Structure formats: structure tokens, C-alpha cells
Amino acid sequence: MLTYRVLSRLLSYPGAKTVAAVGEMRAVLEGEGLVSSSDRKALEPLLADLESKELLDLQERYVLLFDRSRSLSLHLFEHVHGESRDRGQAMVNLGELYAEHGLEVSDRELPDYLPLFLEFLSLLPPRDAAELLAEPAHVVDALHRRLLKRESCYAGVFGTLLSLAAGKADDEALTALLQEPDTDPDDREALDRAWEETAVTFGPDPHAGCPQTRDLLARMAPPPARS
Template sequence: MKTFKALSLLLSYPEQDLQATIPAIRATLKDEGLLGPHRMGHLEPLMASLAVDDLYDLQERYVLLFDRSRSLSLNLFEHIHGESRDRGGAMVDLLETYRAGGFDLDGPELPDHLPVLLEFLSTRPLEEAQGTLADAGHILVALAERLTRRQSVYAGVLEALVALAEARADTEEATALLAEPEDDPMDLAALDKVWEEAQVSFAPDPNAGCPVSRDILARMDLPVRTAATAAE
């Protein structure tokens, strides 16, 4: 379903290409009708902002939310494994799942980066895609709640994903994540302390292509995720 690709792009680092593609993203979401008018209404503030706001301001907002706030990280395994060795094994398993589905990464993001996962799910049958999202449902719930608390326009994307995954906020896993303290992106000293741990080194094969994804994007008239359009 192209809806997953459209949501992937909305969660991507803002670039000029993304701004120019907002009308196509809006049309795709409306035409497929997977989200319905209520969810579409919650997405509109973000799409309107991405389409017309100053690009520098959009990028600064994105970095403050997702790059300088660990509790809002779009790297899903960050919320489960942190920097433990288990994260590396989970990365390998996920990468193998991608390759088994004919999907190879074309960019610098880690396999567990939510926009990457959504791009992969756009190549899978709807039932399978929803099942995969359900596996990460507790993380999606936590992200949606935290973004809502911050009154972020990005909350609508995570709320849509929670709905697609049919995820619940009252599970033990979601409750545990929501109980964790949130970090302040403006507290640089605290952030330095949190991030002083060694980062997991796990990059995709730089020689790998992404023919399935490129074919879908060509039909959808949306930009291909590459190193030039990825979050820095």
C-alpha cells in the first residue's frame, strides 16, 4: 500500500524534494482511503506545514524532536535494546527480513529506522504490513503519546500508525515505555551524558540497490529515499 510510503516520507528529514511532493502525498493518502477522514484531518497540519514553512525551520524542528530527543528516536530498537548487544542481533534479523522480501536499503539509515520500515511495508500485502506494525505497537503508542504531549504536528502520523497497527495503550509493554522519563532536547549537558555511550555501528551495504522501492516510487511519483534525501 502506497499509504505506508507516504507516511514514511512524512517522517523523513525535510528537504526541498519533500516539500514539493506534499500534494502527491496528500492525494495518495486520500485516494487509498486507508486512514479515513478523521486520521487525514490529524495529518493535515503537518502536511500544510511541510508544504509552506521555511525549510530551515522545518529541519530545526525535526532535529530537536527526533535527533536530540532519545525518547522520541525513530530508531525503534533504541526503545527496546538501547545500546546493548541485543540490538545488533535484532538489526541483522530485520535486515534479513528486508532482503528476503526483495528490499535492500539505499541510504545511511539503520534498518530499524521507522521511515525505512514503513518503506519496506509499502511493498508488502496489507495484512502482513499491519502485523509487522503490531509487533512494534507499544513503541508506536509511546511515540504518539509523547508527541501529543509536546503538541507536535508529527503526532498525527504516529496516531495513524497506531490505528493501522490496532495497537493498545493499556498493554504492559506500552505502559512501561510511557513510564520512562522523557529527555529535554534543550538540555545539552544531559543529552551529552545520555549519548556518551558508544553508538551501535551497523550500516547497510553501500553497494546494495533498492529496485523494488524505486519501482514503486516511479509509479507513485514520489522521491526515492537516498543518502541525499535522508536525515543527517
């Protein structure tokens, strides 16, 4: 479904090609009918900004939001594992799954990057994509709430993802995420402290990895071949 590619593009670093494709993105969102009219309305402020604002301003805003603030990182497993070794293995497994479905990932890309994950979902049937999107819903929901708090037009993308997901966020996992510091990107000292904190893990055994991650990879695994 091209809708997931549009959402992936909207969450990627804005470039000239993205700005030039706004009209096409609107057409896909309306034509495929996967996104409700209310969610399309919520996406419009971002689409309008891409059309009207200077590219350098758009890029600066993106970096300020998603690259400087750990609490808004677009790397899914970072919110689950921090920088622990569990995250590395989870990314290896996810990268292998992408390859099995024909999605090539360059050495410069991390598999848990949300725009890349959405690109992967675009290769799947809508129902399968919706079920997989529900697995990291607690991360998506936390990001959505933080962006709403900042009155950011990017909140519309995350609200749309929550609508597309076939299931709600796990309350316990969401609560744990929302208890993490949500640092102001302009507070450099607080940002430094946030990046120096111990890696975040969830679940009863901190050495066993995160149940949500295991479930995500298990659901994404291809079915066994029939004899």
C-alpha cells in the same frame, strides 16, 4: 500500498522533494482509502507546515525532535535494546528480511529506522502490513504520547500508524517505555545524561533479548516453502 510510503516520507528528514510532493501525498492518502478521514485531518497540520514553512525551519525542528532527544528516537530497537548487542543482532535479522523481500538497505541506513520499516510495509499486502505494524505498537504509542505532550504536528503521523496497526500496544511494554526519561531537547545536560544511561531491555531475562522483538521478527519471517 503507497500510504505507507507517504507516512515514511513524512517521518523522514524533510527535503525539497518532500515539500514538492505534498499534493501527491494528499492524493494518495485520500485515494487509497487506507487512512480514515479523522486521521487525514490529524495529518493536515504537518502537511500544511511542509507547504508553508521555510525548509531550514522544518529541518531544524525535525533534528530538534528526533535526533537530539533519545525518547523520540525513530530507531525502533533503540527503545527496546538501547545500545546493547541484542539490538545489533536484531537489526541484522531485520536487514536480511528486507533483502528477502527485495528492499535494498544502504550501509548508511539502520534497519530499525521507522521510515525504512514503513517503506518495507508498503511492499506487503495491507493485512500483513497491519499485523506487522502492531508488533512495535508500544514504541509507536509511546512516541505518539510524547509528541502530543509537546503539541507537535508529528503526533498525527503516529496516531495514524496506531489506527492502521492490527492490534493495540502491549500495556506492560508501553508502561515500561513511558517510565523512561522524556528529556527536553533544549536541556543539554539532561540529554548527555540520557545518552550515558545503561541500555534499556524488557522481558524476564535481560540477556535473552526482548520478547516483542523476537515476536516481530518471527511474524515477519517468510512462510516455509511448500514441497
